[in-house]
Amino acid sequence: MRKTLTGLLAGIGLSLACSTSAFSQELTIFWAEWDPANYLQELVNQYEAETGVKVTVETTPWADFQTKTFTEFNAKGDAYDMVVGDSQWLGAGSTGGHYVDLTDFFKKHNLGEVMAPATVKSYAEYPGNSGKYWAIPLEGDAVGWSYRKDWFEDPKEKEAFKAKYGYELDVPKDWKALRDISEFFYRPDEKRYGIAIYTDNSYDAMAMGFENALFSYGGELGDYTTYKVDGIINSDKAVAALDAYKELYKFTPPGWAKTFFVENNQAITEGLAAMSMNYFAFFPSLLNEATNPHAKNTGFFANPPGPDGDQFAALGGQGISIVSYSKNQEEALKFLEWFIKDDTQKKWAELGGYTCSKAVLESAEFQNATPYNKAFYETMFKVKDFWAVPEYAELLQQLNQRLYPHIVGGEGSSKEVLDALAGDWKATFAKYGRGQ
Amino acid sequence: MATAVMTTLDQRTRAASRGMSDISIRNLFIIPTILFLIVFNIFPLLYSLYYSFTDFRASTNAPANFVGLQNYRELLNDPFIWSNFAITAQYVIVSVTGQVLVGFGVAMLLNRDIPFKGLITTLLLLPMMLSMAVVGLFWKLLYDPSWGVINYALGLGNFEWLANPKMALYAVAITDIWMWSPFVMLLSLAGLSAVPKHLYEAAAIDRAGSFYTFFRITLPLVAPILMIAIIFRTMEAFKTFDLAYILTSQPTTEVISIRLYKMAFQEWQTGRSCALAYIVLIMVIAITNIYVKYLNKVKER
Structure with missing residues (x-):
């Protein structure tokens, strides 16, 4: 018995010794806990098979992804070699010295051409139009819409809708139609509701939701180069956009006051709402019959245009950056070289990742792979994002403080709210000595 | 120098019998x-x-600049911060009052001979043994307007x-009352069972009404121990x-610690x-001091 035990221990010791020498090279990528991170782990397993370098994708729930990453950065920790960071972090990551400058790498591989232009601008470059790059676009994402095809195609509903609004019930052609259809399907007595939108104010959910209205109404958050906000975020177009977003809240299911991607997918899976706003990254589970009983009857569309025909969507998605405190920067660069290859990008898309590679996005194969890939492709060429300056979190907080009581609580007018927000933002930019 | 002031260890203690000197106890336990x-x-x-006097940001490499009282001045002039404090105060009052009423009430009910008293008391203590996060998550489900069991x-x-x-702040307070009333109940029960029975007998002989009693x-007689429960709950509620x-x-439930x-x-x-x-710390110390003063007064009686 004792002999067996000794043998066993010796065996464990030997295998440990061997394994450490075999995987002397390891890389750790940090990301949030969601399906795309699992797809990425599958992808990088192939890298290990090809090169012997073990890559681990470490994850943490979305709610504390930002906090955990920056705590590690602030401590100059080398736990992660690469991080798939949110687009808003570019300012803090680059000016704080946490990200490795990838400009040379970017130019060497001509990534400005290889990746979709919007993704390069939003996930990689900081400051805007500076030609300095800090990340490689990894997961493209934007806000789109899912809807209940069976409700929309029901002949009785179609007839009733046409009688009431004077046009055909179909996928909304503009924001006015979005509003009408929401109102039409809002039937609390039948436990059916019009629409599900983002309202959570603890991070960027409500900002992303409002941006869909703002950008499509032709409004802007401000001038990204001069940091002028007064007269832009409180312009007439922005006020009309806020009115429109606030009005949609009337047609949401009850208790829709702290909602983000989980709740908005539930609105479809629970059969609560006719239409639901969400990031494309969360659509795969809506097609899965195990997670969505209405999978067969779920359709998708891109964020519709506003009254003047402008059509944009709020950007999600992330780029991958090398952490400047990592001891494996050389190896990380080699990994990125592998990651940007066309073959890898194609595999990435097949596994369920949203590639940013222009060639893959434009291929018919990609666009026909799922019911939402085409809407995704269309959207990725017209996306806009929130401020990416290091103090973006303060700007976000100010937006939440002003907009939330208005949208959910009905306080103040849209004009008053946006005037106040312009004042907050102006003061914040002044505090950090930006523009104006 | 310090050793000279120390008294010698009592020879009968266990530490002394193991041969520990005052110095080794100091080195082993007090200094660490x-x-x-x-x-x-x-x-x-x-x-x-x-740091509170600087503009330091942990997320950047920029050095911290001394800005004097600017942070304090701006915070105390920020209407949003004051509304956070007002919300916190409202929350503390509602939740602590609720806990004292419910907790003390249940303790009164339990302070008599009823069958399964021990079992009932133990079951009533369960809420405060749960994790806050778990309580929050399942009360969120209970409150849900579409499928929640409360409605x-x-x-x-x-x-x-x-x-x-x-309504939201009251909903949070109700959850807190559900969770922490058992704590007040437990302390009250200890206080109640310590009230001498002969006082009640004397009151009954004098035909005192139940209110008067x-x-x-x-x-x-229960007040001092109830005050301790209130101090603990107030401090906890303040930093909830x-x-x-x-x-x-x-925004109507953004208590000061969430803002922080x-x-x-x-x-x-x-x-x-x-x-x-620091502003929060000073406030908590001030409030606790008021309570402690009052507690001492109650004890003197």
Whole structure:
């Protein structure tokens, strides 16, 4: 018995010794806990098979992804070699010295051409139009819409809708139609509701939701180069956009006051709402019959245009950056070289990742792979994002403080709210000595 | 020098019989404790006091600039911060009052001979043994207007507990009352069982009414221990975070610690959040002092 035990221990010791020498090279990528991170782990397993370098994708729930990453950065920790960071972090990551400058790498591989232009601008470059790059676009994402095809195609509903609004019930052609259809399907007595939108104010959910209205109404958050906000975020177009977003809240299911991607997918899976706003990254589970009983009857569309025909969507998605405190920067660069290859990008898309590679996005194969890939492709060429300056979190907080009581609580007018927000933002930019 | 002041160890104690001298006890237990306190409590406290006078941001490499009282001035002039304090005060009053009423009431009911008293008491203690996060998550489900069991049981239809800005804070307070009333109950029960029975007998002989008995005998004798429960609950309620953070994201439930967390770890305004933490600390100390003064007065009686 004792002999067996000794043998066993010796065996464990030997295998440990061997394994450490075999995987002397390891890389750790940090990301949030969601399906795309699992797809990425599958992808990088192939890298290990090809090169012997073990890559681990470490994850943490979305709610504390930002906090955990920056705590590690602030401590100059080398736990992660690469991080798939949110687009808003570019300012803090680059000016704080946490990200490795990838400009040379970017130019060497001509990534400005290889990746979709919007993704390069939003996930990689900081400051805007500076030609300095800090990340490689990894997961493209934007806000789109899912809807209940069976409700929309029901002949009785179609007839009733046409009688009431004077046009055909179909996928909304503009924001006015979005509003009408929401109102039409809002039937609390039948436990059916019009629409599900983002309202959570603890991070960027409500900002992303409002941006869909703002950008499509032709409004802007401000001038990204001069940091002028007064007269832009409180312009007439922005006020009309806020009115429109606030009005949609009337047609949401009850208790829709702290909602983000989980709740908005539930609105479809629970059969609560006719239409639901969400990031494309969360659509795969809506097609899965195990997670969505209405999978067969779920359709998708891109964020519709506003009254003047402008059509944009709020950007999600992330780029991958090398952490400047990592001891494996050389190896990380080699990994990125592998990651940007066309073959890898194609595999990435097949596994369920949203590639940013222009060639893959434009291929018919990609666009026909799922019911939402085409809407995704269309959207990725017209996306806009929130401020990416290091103090973006303060700007976000100010937006939440002003907009939330208005949208959910009905306080103040849209004009008053946006005037106040312009004042907050102006003061914040002044505090950090930006523009104006 | 310090050894000269020390008294010798009593020869009968166990430590002495093991041959431990005063000095070795000091070296083994007192010094590590003090060092631990200095490193993990005193030093960070003073360090953050220094930061509260700077514009330091932990997320950047920029050096911290001394800005004097600017952080304090701006915080105390910020109407949003004052509304956070007002919300916190409202929350503390509602939740602590509720806990004392419910906790003390249940203790009164339990303070008699009933069958299965021990079992009932243990079951009633269960809520406070749960994790705050778990309580928050399942009360969020209970409150849900579409499938929550609370609206179903009370027949409230689609009443929005958490989405209604005016109701949300009360909903959080109700959860807190559910969770922490057992704590008040436990302390009250200890106090109640210590009230001498002969006082009640004397009151009964004098034909004192039940109200009179309660206000003249029960309450004054339980008051000191009830005050301790109130002090603990007030301090806890003042710095409450988990329940409010998990249950809702209404601005009307943004208590001061949630604002502090956002400022420190989402916006990374390290200097300013240190200043806010100090303002909160001073307030908690002040409130606790008032209670302690009152507690001493009650004890003197």
